[in-house]
Each structure stands twice: as structure tokens, then as C-alpha cells.
Amino acid sequence: MASFRVHAVVALVGSVGAASYVGALNEFPLYWVGALSLLGFIGGLAPDVDSGETKMARYSGLFVGAILTLLAYLLSDSYIVALLAFIPVVKISQFGIYKWTTHRGVFHSIPMGLLLSITVFYLFDFLEFPHSYSVFCGEFFGGGYLVHLVLDELWSLRKGISKRSSFGTALQVFRPVFWKSFLATYALLGCAIYKLPFSN
Ligand SMILES: [Zn+2]
Numbered sequence: 001m002a003s004f005r006v007h008a009v010v011a012l013v014g015s016v017g018a019a020s021y022v023g024a025l026n027e028f029p030l031y032w033v034g035a036l037s038l039l040g041f042i043g044g045l046a047p048d049v050d051s052g053e054t055k056m057a058r059y060s061g062l063f064v065g066a067i068l069t070l071l072a073y074l075l076s077d078s079y080i081v082a083l084l085a086f087i088p089v090v091k092i093s094q095f096g097i098y099k100w101t102t103h104r105g106v107f108h109s110i111p112m113g114l115l116l117s118i119t120v121f122y123l124f125d126f127l128e129f130p131h132s133y134s135v136f137c138g139e140f141f142g143g144g145y146l147v148h149l150v151l152d153e154l155w156s157l158r159k160g161i162s163k164r165s166s167f168g169t170a171l172q173v174f175r176p177v178f179w180k181s182f183l184a185t186y187a188l189l190g191c192a193i194y195k196l197p198f199s200n
Pocket of ligand 1: 002047048108148152
């Protein structure tokens with residue numbers, strides 16, 4: 001797998017470049033461009049949530065905790081509820097991520113990338129951003145995600161034929177060993193697509 005630094009640099013340069021282009025073309029406000037860059041960047045790092053490292057679980061738990069706390073705040077409209085929810089949510093997410101993710105599991109797969117991109121779209125749509133902008137948000141996250149998977153595959157090729165065992169474990173659509181998580185991902189993806197405004 002490509003190193004954290006490689007993923008971070010590629011994701012940062014790629015998403016800032018793409019966001020500036022899209023932003024200029026559509027005359028988006030600056031903070032919208034910033035949000036698109038950030039989404040692309042996060043998408044480019046997100047698959048390594050299943051790297052099986054404690055450090056990654058710690059950061060991802062913090063990230064999930066921050067998102068859920070923000071949602072709790074938006075729904076309850078109270079700082080106190082959000083602050084009280086923060087620490088338990090972070091701790092539970094960190095434990096869950098560390099416990100249930102395996103290296104190069106379902107997070108290094110195309111269906112998971114699609115599912116998370118659609119979730120990002122729903123999140124921005126829910127926050128009442130214009131429809132077309134929410135679609136861009138999903139696409140930027142998904143684009144970053146896909147670039148990460150492609151980079152991982154390229155890296156496993158670079159190591160040479162003798163060590164190619166990890167080839168094909170990043171850009172995957174199904175893996176029998178992880179059939180349960182793949183099945184769950186496809187089921188959720190089905191629901192998410194079914195609910196999409198333009199799919200019916
Ligand atoms: Zn990776």
C-alpha cells in the first residue's frame with residue numbers, strides 16, 4: 001500500500017486543483033470550494049480506516065465522533081447535548097473501528113466508495129445545500145476515494161512480481177473472505193440508491 005504521506009499529498013493537490021477549477025467554472029463561494037477540497041482530501045484518506053493500525057482507528061474515531069456530534073447539534077439545536085455526546089461517541093467509534101476492521105477489508109472496495117459518496121451527498125442535501133452542489137460533494141469524496149484505491153493497486157505492482165500478493169485487494173468489488181461485510185455494504189448501497197431523488 002502506498003504510504004500515508006503519498007495518499008495525503010496526492011489527495012491534497014488533486015482535490016484543491018479540481019475544486020478550484022469546478023469552483024471557478026460554477027462561480028461557487030470560496031468556502032464551498034474549501035469544503036469540496038476538504039471532501040476530496042478526506043475521501044483520499046478514508047479507505048485506510050481499515051489499515052488495522054491503532055493510530056488510524058484513533059483518528060477515524062475522532063472524525064466519526066466529530067461528524068455525529070455535529071449532526072446531534074443540528075438535530076437537537078443544543079450545545080450541551082452535542083458536547084455530552086462527543087466523548088462516548090468517539091470512544092465507541094474507535095473501539096468499533098479497531099475491533100471490526102481488517103486490513104484491506106471492505107473499505108478498500110468500490111461498493112463502499114459508492115456508498116460513502118452517496119452518504120456525503122445525502123448529508124449536504126440534508127444541510128440544505130443546493131442539489132447540484134451536494135452532487136459535487138459526493139463526487140469529490142468518491143473521486144478521492146477512487147484515487148486512493150488506484151494508488152494502492154499501483155503501489156502493489158511497483159513492488160515486483162514476487163510480492164504482488166496484495167495486488168487486487170484495493171480495487172475490489174467482492175471478496176469471499178469478507179462476504180458478510182460485503183453483503184451488508186451491498187444491501188445498504190441498494191437502499192441508498194433506491195432512495196436517491198433521481199433514481200425514481
Ligand atoms: Zn489504502
